[in-house]
Amino acid sequence: MAxxxxxxxxxxxxxxSYTYFSLPKLGERFDLGKLPYSMKILLENLLRHEDGGMTVGKDHIEAVASWDPAAEASTEIAFMPARVVLQDFTGVxxxxxxxxxxxxxxxxxxxxxxxxxxxxxxxxxxxxVxxxxxxxADAxxxxxxxxxxxxxxxxxxxxxxxxxxxxxxxxxxxxGIVHQVNLENLARVVMEREVDGELLAFPDTVxxxxxxxxxxxGIGVLGWGVGGIExxxxxxxxxxxxLIPQVVGFKLNGKLPEGATATDLVLTVTQMLRKHGVVGKFVEFFGDGLQHLPLADRATIGNMAPEYGATCGIFPVDAEALRYLRLSGRSEQQIALVEAYAKAQGMWHEAGQAPAQYSSVLELDMGDVKPSLAGPKRPQDRVLLTDMQANFQANVQSLVANRKPVRQEVRFDQEGGAQQQAETLAAKPVSRIRMQDRDVELTDGSVVxxxxxxxxxxxxxAVMLGAGLLARNAAAKGLKAAPWVKTSLGPGSRVVTDYLQKxxxxxxxxxxxxxxxxxxxTTCIGNSGPLPEEVSKGIAENDLAVASVLSGNRNFEGRIHAEVKMNYLASPPLVVAYAIAGTVDIDLTNDPLGQDADGNxxxxxxxWPSNKxxxxxxxxxVGPELFAQNYADVFKGDSRWNEIASPDSESFAWDEASTYIKNPPYFDGMTMDVGAISDIHEARVMGLFGDSITTDHISPAGAIKKDSPAxxxxxxxGVQPADFNSYGSRRGNDDVMVRGTxxxxxxxNLMLDGVEGGYTRYFGGGADEQMSIYDxxxxxxADGTxxxxxxxxxxxxxxxxDWAAKGTNLLGVKAVVAESFERIHRSNLVGMGVLPLQFKDGESAKSHGLDGSEVxxxxxxxxxxxxxxxxxxxxADGSEVRFDVHVLLLTPKExxxxxxxxxxHYVLRDLAKRAA
Structure with missing residues (x-):
């Protein structure tokens, strides 16, 4: 260690006594006073991992220490996180x-x-789950x-x-949910580790x-999502x-007004940052508004960094962070270490202190935040609660434009015989169903x-107890959820259940x-489960454009439920309110939710409960005892978990009959020989897609259709449809997942005329036929194409x-040419040997007249x-279109x-060399 x-x-x-690498000492040679908090963490990471230049050299440290906020990201550095956290869909x-x-x-x-x-x-x-x-009660x-x-x-x-x-x-x-368990228990904020007989202290990064x-x-830990491969x-x-990133500063002033929630705040922040453009950048929050922002609100804002497109959305360590560490049951020694280390390194935030220098700055007075939702299919599409009904009515039109006629008109002759039948499209079709011993009506906009x-x-x-208090007030007036609404409560940890009960x-x-x-x-990942049979039939009967309202972070097309075309993100109190209303075709700011026992x-x-x-x-x-009792033995599990049988072996014994766990083919035939990056010749187009193709589109996590290749x-x-489980649960089996890509x-696929689903045109051997992308x-x-x-x-x-990249690779895709890429997926494609190429500004497949039939x-x-x-x-006529693209292999390491x-493959060869 140099x-x-x-x-x-x-x-x-x-x-x-702890050994650490002092930023103030480095500050004797560089002006670090204006360096953003997140850049200081990167700088310490380089100091601690300096190895003479094999991975981290003196020049890398100097590049970050003399960071120019206006400079485009260009200098490559090596970052080594302190730990890794996984969830089971990607962890398996x-x-x-x-x-x-x-x-x-x-x-x-x-x-x-x-x-x-x-x-x-x-x-x-x-x-x-x-x-x-x-x-x-037994759900x-x-x-x-x-x-x-x-x-x-x-x-x-x-x-x-x-x-x-x-x-x-x-x-x-x-x-609990991985990120909440991470926040409430796993995160250290400052790590300690014994290395070569020394006890090192360093920032928790993940x-x-x-x-x-x-x-x-939200608690000052620098971390972000990566593909499973990385x-x-x-x-x-x-x-x-x-690459050394640009850092966008986001100044928060004031405090939230009466009736506004952290959800409303984060939807506002998301919209602002998406509009500003922060893909590949760090976002750092600062300003006197931080003193009015509880740790949980900060975590809510940090959580949705992927929705605003940033690598991270970080807050500094301050007194509020220490308060939360104490609340969540961390030891006093750990809390003391966090405070002492942050202050020693110049990473501590105080109200009124001079801000760092940033690449650009946005500013928000939190007093201007208004109740909001987002949808019906993207988290950055914020809509004010006052405008929700209009938003629904504007968006539903495109969803029902191709709806088949739903009403049959039969005309009779004088003798009563059928003379002719005509089909017409009802202006607002209604499906009549029976739920909870009541005859009710489903229509477009019904919240299911x-x-x-x-x-x-x-x-x-704040938002969970806000939902509970709103439910209390509603129940006291005799209000109930509409009978067709599938209601669910999925607390992020057992601590939440305890304080709701308390x-x-x-x-x-x-x-x-x-x-x-x-x-x-649950619902946020697409594990919403089946709708009641009567509701499903009612939707299908008239091809209704029904809605979901969820307190999640993702509402992309097809994610929440296959039968639900409109999905809105909202705060938990608004989720309860829309469950009562039973429809999004309502103005909750002016229309009544229902009537009380007296008909009022x-x-x-x-x-709506007050902020006070x-x-x-x-x-x-909410107190430390709730966290202490729920995380006392967090890795132990219940009787169901501990009764599971598993083999005791250094290598895993693969079961060829398993449809869940399979030895993947990535390393088949692998040798120690390293290849070259070759040009691509005579390829065919598998897909021609528009904007905002998500990893949900590429590798869905939800239900598996019985007539799909998977x-x-x-x-x-021999697996029956009732036992299919989900794509997410079968990510350990490449045979299932490649068929689901x-x-x-x-x-x-724009190669087809308005067709939805995983289909393409096959042109092999002079053919031109529609079939599934997998087939x-x-x-x-088989053709070698x-x-x-x-x-x-x-x-x-x-x-x-990672399966969005793995599946793409296994289908035989050698390159993806897009107008722009989201950060993580581009990295994943590189990690799986699929070449990301980017059109030059203003160019696209459309501008070059491509329709997908080309070679x-x-x-x-x-x-x-x-x-x-x-x-x-x-x-096909032999003419050619030529255009240049950017090669997005961004670093020598990539x-x-x-x-x-x-x-x-790189890691395997490296380890095998060491063994030799």
Missing amino acids: DSFATRSQLDVNGK PCVVDLAAMRDAVSRLGGTAGQINPQIPSELVIDHS QVDVFGR LDLNGRIEFERNKERYSFLHWGQKALENFKVVPPNT FGTDSHTTMIN AEAAMLGQPSSM IAAITSCTNTSNP AGVLDDLEKLGFFVVGYGC DVYLRDI EIGDTIAAT GRFLQER FANIRIK AAMKYK PLVVFAGKEYGTGSSR ISVTGLQDGKSKTATVVARK VEYFRHGGIL
Whole structure:
């Protein structure tokens, strides 16, 4: 460990001595006073990992220390997180890859024991519970039973991983959502670790295999979501290459007004930052408004960094951070270390202090924030509560434009015989169904799902207790949820249930149908479960454009439920309100929610709790004892978890019959020889897509259709549709996942005329026929034909799903050409050996007249040396279209990974060399 700038120092805290790398000492040679908080963390990371230039050299440290806020990101540095946190949807394939690497490294001359996490790696099982049962007291127990039955293979595999892998721990199911567990328990803020006989203190930094890892930014921990591929490399001791980022400052003033929530604030912030443009940048919050912003509100804002597009959305360490650490039951020694270290390093924030220098600055007076929702299909599309009805009415038109006629008119002759039949489109079709012993009507805009879900909001006592108090006020006036609404409450941790019970409002939520259904992401991740059969039939009868309202962070097309076309993000209190209203075709600011026992109209304003009432309830109910009792033995699990059987072996014993866990093909036939980055010749277009193609579109997490390639595959192996589970739960089996790639029911391939779903045109052998993308890809693979994808702006937005890149690779796609990429997905594509190429500004597939029928070549790559390449598109008549594109291999390290065929191949060869 080099120390070119002599910054190694000692810090004594309560009689305990720590070694640390002092930024003030470095500040004697560089002006660090105006450096943003997040840049100081990067700088310390470089000081601590300086190794003479093999990975971190003196020049890297100097580049960050003399950071120019106006400069474009161009200088490459190596960043090494202190730990990794995983959830089970992305964590299972990570552990599958580690198990496969144990086999592969042995074949290359190494040993299985070389494959172990080198840094603390903690997996929280939170993505697998579904809302199968709702609206009843035993919903939690029954959903848990179903969860364990569905996922016993996966859970047995994770049991094996916990025993076989070092530095790897599993937080069992029924504990909480990964980001909330991270905030409430796993995060250290300042780490301590013994290295070569010294006790080091350094900032807690984290990579997570979920994009909302950024929630931890709220307490001053620098971390962000990465693909499982990049996380695995970090677990195996590989630094992550990144460009020194620009840092956008976001100044917060004032405080939230009466009636506004943290959800309204984060939706406002998201809209502002999306408009500003922060992809690939850090966002740092500052200003005197921080003193009015509780830690939970900060975590809510940090959580949604992926929605505003930033790498992170971070807050500094201050007195509020210490207060939260104490509230959540951290030890006094840990709290003292955090305070002492932050102050010693110049990372402590005080009200009124001079701000850092930023690349650009936005400013918001929180007093201007108004009640809002976002939707109906993107989190950045904020809509004021006052405008919701108009928003619905404007957006529903495109969803019903192609609806088939739904009313039959029959005319009779004089004798009463049918003369002719005519079909007409009803202006507002109505499906009459019977629910809860009542005859009710469903129509466009009916709310069929109202879910208090997602760590974004369930981590926040203000909005959770606000929902409970609103439910109490509603129940007192005799209001109930509409009978067609599927209501659910998915607390982010057991702490939330405890304080709702302590406040006496859990009973009130249950009176309105909001029973606890599980401790996991549930509806937000697409695990909303089936709608009641009567509701499904009513939707199908008239092809209704129904709605969901959820307190989540994602509402992309096809994500929440296959039958629900409109999805709105809202605060938990508004989720309860819309459950009562039963429709989004209503103005909650002026129209009554319902009537009380005396027939009087009840308005939202009549039942909305005041900020003081919410604050007083928090003070009376949320205390350290709740955290202490719920996290006393967080890795132990319940009887269901501890009864799971798993093998005891260094290498995993693969079961060829398993449809959940399978040895992936990435390392088949791998040798120690490194390849080259070759030009692409005579490729076909697999997909031609528009803007905002998300990772949900590319690799859906939800239900598997029985007539899809994945559904047919499972049925051929004896799995009945009732036992399909979800794509997310089957990410340990590449056979299922490659068949699910680009299989989202709402994805639109522009090569086809208005067709939704995972379809394309196959042109092999002179044919031109429509078929599923998977089937076409396999035909092309048999023909030896490489594939490319064309897309618009923001390609790969959304969750950091490694399978969106893995599936693309396994389909045979060699390159994706898009107008712009979301940060994580671009990195994942590189990590899986798929070349990301970007159109020049103002250019697109449309501007070049491409329709997907062309034969494509990509030339001029020069083994990764060139920053541009030429795309040649040959049309059926022999004419050619030529245009240059940017090659998005952004760092020398990425070029090296790509030559190896991907980051995991690079790591394997590196480990095998060490063994030799």
